[in-house]
Amino acid sequence: MRFALPLMLACALTLALRIDITQAELPVVPAASLGLNQEQLDRIDALVEAEIEAKRLPGCVVAIGRTGGIGFLKAYGNRQLEPSQEPMTVETLFDMASLTKPIATATSVMILVEQGKVRLRNPIAEYIPEFGQNGKDHITVEDLLVHRGGLIPDNALKDYEDGPEKAWERLFALPTDKPGEQFIYSDVGFLTLGELVHRVSGKTVAEFAAENIFRPLGMKESGYAPSKELAERAATTEQREDRWMRGEVHDPRAYLLEGVAGHAGLFSTAADLAIYCDAILRGASGTAAASSSAAEPADQAHAVPPFVMSRATLAEMMRPREVAGNHRALGWDNRSAYSTNRGELLSSRAIGHGGFTGTAMWIDPELDLFVIFLSNRVHPDGSGLVNPLAGRIGTVAAAAIDGPNSALATRASASSEEAFADEVQPATHELPAASTENQSPVTSHQSRSPVLTGLDVLVRDNFKQLKGRRVGLITNHTGVDRAGRRNVDLLRNADGVELVAIFSPEHGIAGKLDHDGITDARDEATGLPIHSLYGETRKPTPAQLKGIDTLVFDIQDIGCRFYTYESTMAWAMEAAGEHGLKYVVLDRPNPIGGVAMEGPLADSGRESFVGCHTVPLRHGLTIGELATMYRAERDVQVELDVIKVEGWRRGDYWDATGLLWINQSPNMRSLTEAILYSGMGIWETTNVSVGRGTNTPFEVLGAPWIDAKEFAAALTAANLPGVRFTPIEFTPNDSKFKDQKCGGVNVAITDQAKFAPVAVGMQIAATLRRLYPLDWQVKRADRLLINKEVFDAIVAGADREEIEALYQDDLEKFRHRREEFLLYAD
Structure with missing residues (x-):
């Protein structure tokens, strides 16, 4: 009975948050309108049916889409076999299990980062002092988000049996093993991140996610501790004591924490997850839909809200980090030992995650594609297996792309x-x-x-x-x-x-x-x-x-x-x-x-x-x-x-513009990279990597001989507007310095209106020449500069202000020169 009141309160919260939410359901449209080949997608039927026949899952829901629409949405098999049989439907509610980690917890953490209340580089102990014991005082927020905190995967269930207060005491007292050096997928780490959200915001991760993620996006059927109405159409999982679990969390630790935790506890549907995926794709590509204020009142119900964080924050969240040979983004998988549910044709920028109950979701901004696979593979006896199936479905989905996505344009502005x-x-x-x-x-x-x-x-x-x-x-x-x-x-x-x-x-x-x-x-x-x-x-x-x-x-x-x-x-x-x-x-x-x-x-x-x-x-x-x-x-x-x-x-x-972004070339993958190109790309004729062979070309610059912290500090000291320099290490898998670890910087645009890419490029050149005069081989830089006076100044070690002064008069003359050729008004 000790869980009854908290669960009732959580249900009441869920119902309260469902009042007056703008409908933002993503439409189901013909696959061809999204540039998807229906015949290829139809291959999924046989794949799923064979696995159901082999009793690896009772049923599932598959949703595949691109920005602006769902092109494939289908239910297979049953959502319950015991104690009675019920067919699966596309409206079935699923226990997300570890999909909770990126969708609810990591997204909440990144919103707090954007608000300036949390810093990725700061130790967790700054926010939760008790966590700092037993060698954990230097483990950072980012360490936990990418599973390099050295924490064990799970602590014993008996640690939770004396109630939440005691459970947290025992969890915070756990030791660590070589933090920062190894990849250990850890529920303990995300339990801690859920509590971080609570400590910083004053709200549980369930409350914070509902108010800052699900409600703004119009995800009406997503949250912790679902209402009785939602639970009635939930997929059944396993037996707990004398009942079948349906609409209550399967994870035993989350259950003992009254259904709310950072690592598990979220429930959702395919339609709601599609809204989240669509918002990610829009945010990543810079093709955010019109806000509801742009629409006429009659059209407001169809407006697609923007994502719940800025593009800069989202880009940082999606940027993969290498952790002992595993590639993880913040809260997300990219390519790791846990990626068996990843489609083989997805791009290097794809992010995704899976859940123990049989869930998986992958979002690929380069392909403009999302793949949602939801099952209750643990029903009825916990013996199911679906990760290989989810991966094969992802491969089929990627191979189905055979044209541009016209649905994006039709949803780009609700008013047009x-x-x-x-x-x-x-x-x-x-x-x-x-x-x-x-x-x-x-x-x-x-x-x-x-x-x-x-x-x-x-x-x-x-x-x-x-x-x-x-x-x-x-x-x-x-x-x-x-x-x-x-x-x-x-x-x-x-x-x-x-x-x-x-x-x-x-x-x-x-x-x-x-x-x-x-x-x-x-x-x-x-x-x-x-x-x-x-x-x-x-x-x-x-x-x-x-x-x-x-x-x-x-x-x-x-x-x-x-x-x-x-x-x-x-x-x-x-x-x-x-x-x-x-x-x-x-x-x-x-x-x-x-x-x-x-x-x-x-x-x-x-x-x-x-x-x-x-x-x-x-x-x-x-x-x-x-x-x-x-x-x-x-x-x-x-x-x-x-x-x-x-x-x-x-x-x-x-x-x-509301127009679809299309990667203009293999390494021009976003508006951010296009903005950076004139300042970053110019130096690739020299012996530095500008990120070719990484997931973020032109967003990074480095070389094996660069000290990342020294270089970033020197660039930061220049106080250039609209930009942030973060010291990083990266290893290109192609092009210059292939398979060599490079020290360098990530160049993040913090204010697009103030950012000047060429000024950043000239500061980079002046800094490289000053810090590494013997290492930086600048002699081929003039191939793209095509300006001998500026090139000579860089070689001579001039600072950025001196370099810029050399071409200001020419720029002013060009300003007047071009006026007669301008075709468009300011």
Whole structure:
């Protein structure tokens, strides 16, 4: 009876928190609309049925989706076999077991970190003094989140039998073994983290998670100690004494702690977990949905809330750490000895976790994919086995991706659903005009009116700009419209347009190749030839242009001078002029904004494929604006037509557009990396790693000869705005310093509006030259700088302020120079 009152209170809390919550249920949509192959997903049926037949589980629910929707949701088998049989349903409530760790506890801890109430590097004993005994005084919050605290997996059940107060005394008195040196998966560690949430916030982890995670996201059926109504549709687990457990926690330690603990105790459904996964994907990609305030009152029920922490916090939570050969994020698995439930085709950025009762969930921001597997494999006798099945389902799901996700665009703004239906088809009326109201780069994360790329405008206008033309299309995988449809297919099927050939840039048509010498190919869907402009030639040849009267360029740029898509655009324009062809640029937003300009200009006469024109490292132009400047200043004799973006303003970063982020190249995986690129990527010609071969390219920089703490301290002392430097060690699995441990820094953007990537890059250069003059081999840096005066100053050991002073006059002249080519208002 000692548990009755607390459990009643917890149930009352759960019911109270379900009042007035905005519905945010993720829609179930056709798999094809998410870019998922239904035939491939149907393979899951046979996999699950075989395991049920082998009695490895009584039943399960599988949910697979991408940002904006669930493309596969199915129940199999039974949720109860004993004492009577009940079929599984997709609404079944499951005991999450150890999925509690990342979803409730780790997420709560990271919210407290963001609030400044907890620091990852600080010892747990600062928040729970009793924990510091028996050698545990230096174990940090991060140590427990990644299971390197040296704590035992579980302490004895008898430690809990005298009530919670005694249980905590005994747990805090446990010893540790070599903290920081080994990976030991520990429930004890997460029990402690749950108590950390309690000590710091004054609320139990159940209360804190309900108020700060589940309620804000609209997860109505997630929480500890579920109500009687929810428990009635829970999956049954095992027998406890004289009853079958249903809606009460299976884990014996959590049960003896009155159902609330940091390592177990959470209950949820597939639909609720899909909301959480969707929010993670949106937060990780920077494609946060419109807030409910943007919608009309009638549409508010469909608005998708943003994730419960900032992108910077989420990025830190998802960043894998290596712990004795195991890769763990904060609260999450990445690749470890516990990853048997991980799909084999998931990317290196995927995070996930499993639970003892038979649950597993994986989220892959690179593939834009989530996989949820929920079972009660412990029913009826505890002998089930599902981790290999969950892993195989994850593999099938990843292999099912065969196209872009159009559902993201349809959910990107609750206020523009009706307009979107018209945007992706030839329209019979005008879309709302783009606003010209001023906006700072990051004061808003949604567009005032739908942002249409040049391709979207072309589609809306019935391809009138290309009627009667024989087209050669320069593109890659980024050339899609708001609905996720390829420009290749749209042009191929457009009335009055003849698509003759395709041309691909560096990284190939699919954007996945990361080497020189990319060969020609053929498009499987259309049979059209694909001519590589990053192989034997960087410029279309007469033979390749045969039968073409118009070249169309449609590739997403990132706004950095040495990103070679810009040179492909410029050199192809020259070829068009030389052969009397028309040249059309389907413009796209500059993802890092069109206001800020930074860095030295390329020296005139030294232009190359990694710097085709005399512009700064960060030029603040769209690819269409750059085309107009290049034609005028290079006197390229060509008929140029730029089909402008609509709805975009110069101050908008990508996360304000509502457009789907697509990795532009193998190592350009997020908006954060695009922003960092002009300051970080420039030094990869020297003997430092900029993170290629890691999960976070361009977010880290280091080398085997760098002292991480010394380097980070020196950079921090520069007091640059909007950035945080964290000392780290990392081991690239590819590229420079492959399999070698590097000391260095993680560069985190803390204020996007104030952050200046090239200033950070120049500070890095000045610091490397000062601290490691004999180690840093700087002689090849000018290949991307293309500015001898700045290069010489770096070699001479100038500080950042001296370096920046060298190009300020040129930047000001460029500011005036570019004005006549600007196509969009501030």
